[in-house]
Amino acid sequence: MSVLVFIDQADGHIKKSSFEAASYGAALAQQSGVSAEGIVLGAVTDDLTALGKYGLKKIHTVAGAALDHLDAQVYTAVLAQAVTATGATVVVFSNNLSGKAIAPRLSARIKAGLVSGAVALPDTSNGFVVKKNVFSGKAFANVAINTAVKIIALSPNSYHVVSGDGVAEVAALSVTVDTPKVTVSSVNKIVGEVPLSEAELVVSGGRGLKGPENWALVTDFAKLIGAATACSRPVADVGWRPHHEHVGQTGLAIAPNLYFAIGISGAIQHLAGVNRSKVIVVINKDPEAPFFKAADYGIVGDAFEVMPKIIDAVKKLKGA
Amino acid sequence: MKILVCISKTPDTTAKIAFTDNNTKFAADGVQWIINPYDEWYALVRAIELKEADPSTILHLVTVGGADTEPIIRKALALGGDEAIRVNADSHDSFYIAAQIAAVAQAGGYDLIFTGKETIDYNGSSIGGMVAELLGLPYVSMATKFDIANGTATIVREIEGGEETDQVSVPVVVSCQKGMAEQRIPNMKGIMGARSKPLKVQEPVAAEVLTSIISFDLPPAKAGVKLVSPDTPEELVRLLHEEAKVI
Numbered sequence: 260m261s262v263l264v265f266i267d268q269a270d271g272h273i274k275k276s277s278f279e280a281a282s283y284g285a286a287l288a289q290q291s292g293v294s295a296e297g298i299v300l301g302a303v304t305d306d307l308t309a310l311g312k313y314g315l316k317k318i319h320t321v322a323g324a325a326l327d328h329l330d331a332q333v334y335t336a337v338l339a340q341a342v343t344a345t346g347a348t349v350v351v352f353s354n355n356l357s358g359k360a361i362a363p364r365l366s367a368r369i370k371a372g373l374v375s376g377a378v379a380l381p382d383t384s385n386g387f388v389v390k391k392n393v394f395s396g397k398a399f400a401n402v403a404i405n406t407a408v409k410i411i412a413l414s415p416n417s418y419h420v421v422s423g424d425g426v427a428e429v430a431a432l433s434v435t436v437d438t439p440k441v442t443v444s445s446v447n448k449i450v451g452e453v454p455l456s457e458a459e460l461v462v463s464g465g466r467g468l469k470g471p472e473n474w475a476l477v478t479d480f481a482k483l484i485g486a487a488t489a490c491s492r493p494v495a496d497v498g499w500r501p502h503h504e505h506v507g508q509t510g511l512a513i514a515p516n517l518y519f520a521i522g523i524s525g526a527i528q529h530l531a532g533v534n535r536s537k538v539i540v541v542i543n544k545d546p547e548a549p550f551f552k553a554a555d556y557g558i559v560g561d562a563f564e565v566m567p568k569i570i571d572a573v574k575k576l577k578g579a
Numbered sequence: 580m581k582i583l584v585c586i587s588k589t590p591d592t593t594a595k596i597a598f599t600d601n602n603t604k605f606a607a608d609g610v611q612w613i614i615n616p617y618d619e620w621y622a623l624v625r626a627i628e629l630k631e632a633d634p635s636t637i638l639h640l641v642t643v644g645g646a647d648t649e650p651i652i653r654k655a656l657a658l659g660g661d662e663a664i665r666v667n668a669d670s671h672d673s674f675y676i677a678a679q680i681a682a683v684a685q686a687g688g689y690d691l692i693f694t695g696k697e698t699i700d701y702n703g704s705s706i707g708g709m710v711a712e713l714l715g716l717p718y719v720s721m722a723t724k725f726d727i728a729n730g731t732a733t734i735v736r737e738i739e740g741g742e743e744t745d746q747v748s749v750p751v752v753v754s755c756q757k758g759m760a761e762q763r764i765p766n767m768k769g770i771m772g773a774r775s776k777p778l779k780v781q782e783p784v785a786a787e788v789l790t791s792i793i794s795f796d797l798p799p800a801k802a803g804v805k806l807v808s809p810d811t812p813e814e815l816v817r818l819l820h821e822e823a824k825v826i
Binding site: 267269274328329330331332335354355356357359360361362363364365366367368370371372373374375376388390391392393394395396397398399400401402403404405406439440441442443444445446447448449454460484502503505508509510512516517527528531534535537538540541551552553554555556557558559560561564565566568569571572573575576 | 590592593596598616617620673674677696697699700701702703704705706707708709710711712713716717718719720721723733737738739740741742743744745746747748757758787788789790791792793794795796797798801802804805806807808809812813815816817818819820823825826
């Protein structure tokens, strides 16, 4: 019996979303009185024993060139064998792009009920019920998993990383690795930027900024506070900013600690992607902008006058 | 080439989200229903473009739902596609729905199966992967570009921290998102033509239900915005630093 956490890695490094998944898996294992273990596929340069800090007792590794790129079919077959080998009763993923590719396949393969986008530990007082995001962040559903083995894909930035002392034991797992049917011809990584889905602070701009030439107000401020940058849908649609920055109902849904919106009115579709942010700040010159109703802090004012003063104030704060 | 596009009915993006029956059911009264945007704008429109490029392509649509999904599937047929299949079942369990689509896909022998990257109501992102697994096919998720030549698809997909370009032989299951195609508006000819396109209704195959929704919750209401004067923006910085402790 164990809780098995899928540890996602990119270029040999473990991702922050995996530390959240590990912390979640460890808490769940403690709740059920079983051990928490992790599994890492592909070559990793990070020290895996350090995953013990997040409560994982043992890390299973599977290496092989076939695992260098995430192929959902190959990864699923390996994980299905790992579930059997470790006697896992719950498998935890981060519901990031990797989790979304693999968790559903694993669910169908081993007939284990999946809740994707989970935001809390399961309630086991009556069955096994997991709270998840639905309606693009506008509501939650409490979903019962009715199968013996259960799969949970944890929404990024929904569970705090718990870091302690432990050291995990690392051991290679003997499994069969299939040959991928998908060939990867090129990989293009966005380097040097915090991935939006993992960012704790996000600064976002909308049509109120009038044009891409004014985006320094967003990017300078973001750089200053160490935030990722985002934008509203119209801004991505007209090509002022790249599509991967679009947050909202049909873009990326995010839940950072701070969402700082400049010149965004806050249409319901935009709110759907950001309303799980812990603190929302809105700068807009229109006092009737619907975003103010969803905000924690706001300034009714012209971003072109307000933002330079904010940037100066933060510089002073950082200098102090 | 045969393409199957999976279509889901979702509430309009501006619909008010509320629940009835002691928070166990979505309050559907007065809600406008649409084709799930990812299914429509990206999966369906890209499939239509492929058919336009090669008119011998056969394009079928599939949905799993009750008779109330028929206006949505007719709207999808107005955009394009030769015929639609509705599996007459109502379920919120991804595995059950995927099993129905897999049965349709198996019977039809499709080269390409397209889904949207997720639905905007239950946000499962699960159907594509489950269908692929049930059929033993490769699955390329989160595709932003798709081309095909001589039975080999070249697909650009979003991965953690970037994107990759894949080559894969058909048959393959692909989940589609922004970048695949541009939204289209159905024209009068399409709307008229859709009325006479076949919409086949078939009964579901036996499949397990792995999960069930017990209840819904709405997020707690915000306490209200704290407004700072535009003359003293430094006060906002102080609040974010000292009170909210986020910078």
